[in-house]
Amino acid sequence: MRSRSEDRKFAQRRVRGVVNAGIAVALTVLAVSALFVIVGHIFVNGVGSLNLDFFTKIPKPYGETGGGIAQAILGTLAMLCLAAIIAVPIGVGTAIYIAEIGRGRFAQMVRFAIELLAELPSIVVGVFIWALLVRNITGYSGIAGACALAVIMIPIIARSVEEILKLVPDSLREAALALGTPRWKVVLFIVIPTVLPGMFTGIMLAVARAAGETAPLLLTSLGNAFFNFDMRKPMAAMPLQIYSYAVSPYDDWHKKAWASTLVLIALVAVLSGAVKFFTRRWKHESH
Amino acid sequence: MNPIRPLADIVRNRTAPENPSANAGRSITVRSLSAFYGKHKAIEDIDLDIHPGVVTAIIGPSGCGKSTMIRCINRMHEVIAGAYATGSVLLDGEDIYAPDANPVRMRRRIGMVFQKPNPFPTKTVYENVIAGIRLNLPKMTKAGYDEAVEKSLRSVALWDEVKDKLHSSGASLSGGQQQRLCIARAIAIEPEVLLLDEPCSALDPTATLKIEDLLFELKEAYTIVLVTHNMQQAARASDTTAFFLADERHAGHLIEQGPTQDMFMHPKDQRTEDYISGRLG
Numbered sequence: 001m002r003s004r005s006e007d008r009k010f011a012q013r014r015v016r017g018v019v020n021a022g023i024a025v026a027l028t029v030l031a032v033s034a035l036f037v038i039v040g041h042i043f044v045n046g047v048g049s050l051n052l053d054f055f056t057k058i059p060k061p062y063g064e065t066g067g068g069i070a071q072a073i074l075g076t077l078a079m080l081c082l083a084a085i086i087a088v089p090i091g092v093g094t095a096i097y098i099a100e101i102g103r104g105r106f107a108q109m110v111r112f113a114i115e116l117l118a119e120l121p122s123i124v125v126g127v128f129i130w131a132l133l134v135r136n137i138t139g140y141s142g143i144a145g146a147c148a149l150a151v152i153m154i155p156i157i158a159r160s161v162e163e164i165l166k167l168v169p170d171s172l173r174e175a176a177l178a179l180g181t182p183r184w185k186v187v188l189f190i191v192i193p194t195v196l197p198g199m200f201t202g203i204m205l206a207v208a209r210a211a212g213e214t215a216p217l218l219l220t221s222l223g224n225a226f227f228n229f230d231m232r233k234p235m236a237a238m239p240l241q242i243y244s245y246a247v248s249p250y251d252d253w254h255k256k257a258w259a260s261t262l263v264l265i266a267l268v269a270v271l272s273g274a275v276k277f278f279t280r281r282w283k284h285e286s287h
Numbered sequence: 288m289n290p291i292r293p294l295a296d297i298v299r300n301r302t303a304p305e306n307p308s309a310n311a312g313r314s315i316t317v318r319s320l321s322a323f324y325g326k327h328k329a330i331e332d333i334d335l336d337i338h339p340g341v342v343t344a345i346i347g348p349s350g351c352g353k354s355t356m357i358r359c360i361n362r363m364h365e366v367i368a369g370a371y372a373t374g375s376v377l378l379d380g381e382d383i384y385a386p387d388a389n390p391v392r393m394r395r396r397i398g399m400v401f402q403k404p405n406p407f408p409t410k411t412v413y414e415n416v417i418a419g420i421r422l423n424l425p426k427m428t429k430a431g432y433d434e435a436v437e438k439s440l441r442s443v444a445l446w447d448e449v450k451d452k453l454h455s456s457g458a459s460l461s462g463g464q465q466q467r468l469c470i471a472r473a474i475a476i477e478p479e480v481l482l483l484d485e486p487c488s489a490l491d492p493t494a495t496l497k498i499e500d501l502l503f504e505l506k507e508a509y510t511i512v513l514v515t516h517n518m519q520q521a522a523r524a525s526d527t528t529a530f531f532l533a534d535e536r537h538a539g540h541l542i543e544q545g546p547t548q549d550m551f552m553h554p555k556d557q558r559t560e561d562y563i564s565g566r567l568g
Contacts, residue, residue, distance in 0.1 A: 112510045169405075171401060171405040173366075174366065174401060174405070175405040175406075176407075176470070177471070178394055178401075179398070179401035179476060180392060180395030180423050181391070181394075181419070185423075194408060201338075253342055
């Protein structure tokens, strides 16, 4: 038999539980609704300007309506590809060093440096690449833009891949080591295959983040109103296009800024969705 | 009644291997071995003789350094950051701690099975068995791999249970099957010694018995060292037993070593008797 005071205590606890859960749900709804409001607003404002021309044509001069942002889509994809080619090996390699090989002081220092790099304001990355490459070597170019994006991506990749590698239980490494496997083979053939889907997710995270970066590109790839397949020349990018449309005084360009934003968000969503889909299928097949 | 009696009863009556010299197994001679985790000393000044053709059990309470001891035999101890060992471990006279000894090569000759079954989760049963061959031995033909898989799985009495699901994930097997798969994986590269670090502590009694029976078969071909915290298991499965203990003044050290039957019926040291009869640890 429970006493009366115990009954009261239980009732109080139940109330407190319900209140706490209610607060948590309310805050979750708030957080998620922010996303829905943003995406919804962009969709409503941007979808009207979407048509085939928007994806296939370059911008029209001032005052003319129509045209598109094809050169910016192309530039963003080209620079993201090159940036990923630069950043993935460096980022993954750093993560493997920190998580699997490095021991003691130096590995700690590398981890700290990566954290600092991740927290660097992106405009600083732009200034750095401008001083390092643009000013004397490449000029404003797609290559310089890709390098700036790569600098943004490296720490994100390194940190997320390191976290994923840490999730691999040591018993797995020991199983392989006990078979007389050299450490590099353990990493390459046992640890990495186990975390491959997670690694792709981390890389996609970095790509998505770089896809939306504007500040580093302002000082490196500069932007371009025309088709440009040469990465040694200034190159357009969607965030730059959004920026220049958004600050313009023309209504039509404001609409195009919304539409470009919608396309950028959709591009990132499609990219990460595709990676999720393929890694999941790959995982099923290997089982 | 002597509390040791019931335990002594389950010691199997065994005959010495008929022809020990024909065994493929090697003798292991441990001399003044100490092992450290950073500044902490885990085992101290161990002298131990491990003979081929028999199962040597290492028993002792938790924290007595028995796992550390066995991990020193194939140089797995040092893969933990800050861990190192001093002294010597001779494998048929060859010091595996010699300055020019290569730990990776040594581990190929001295297989190990761990406490928790740890098959490679992304690999199939088939791939798990040949993982060591594929990673570390010269390339083989498909038929060679097939043969190695069947041979290894048969010698751990797992072939009949898994021959129809060789290409499903190793993680899909039961715990006991997974552990036998890990033993198959260890013997597929044909080591000379097999170390088992509490191989049954995560298994149910039936699976445990299967593994113990297996050790009986395997000791013909391999020198076997079995670490266990389960005295019944040592009594059932081993021929020789070594008792380890750590106390306030000393890190884990060897108290006594001898034939399992003698050890359980007439322990020489009072501390051994205390432990075996359940008064200690």
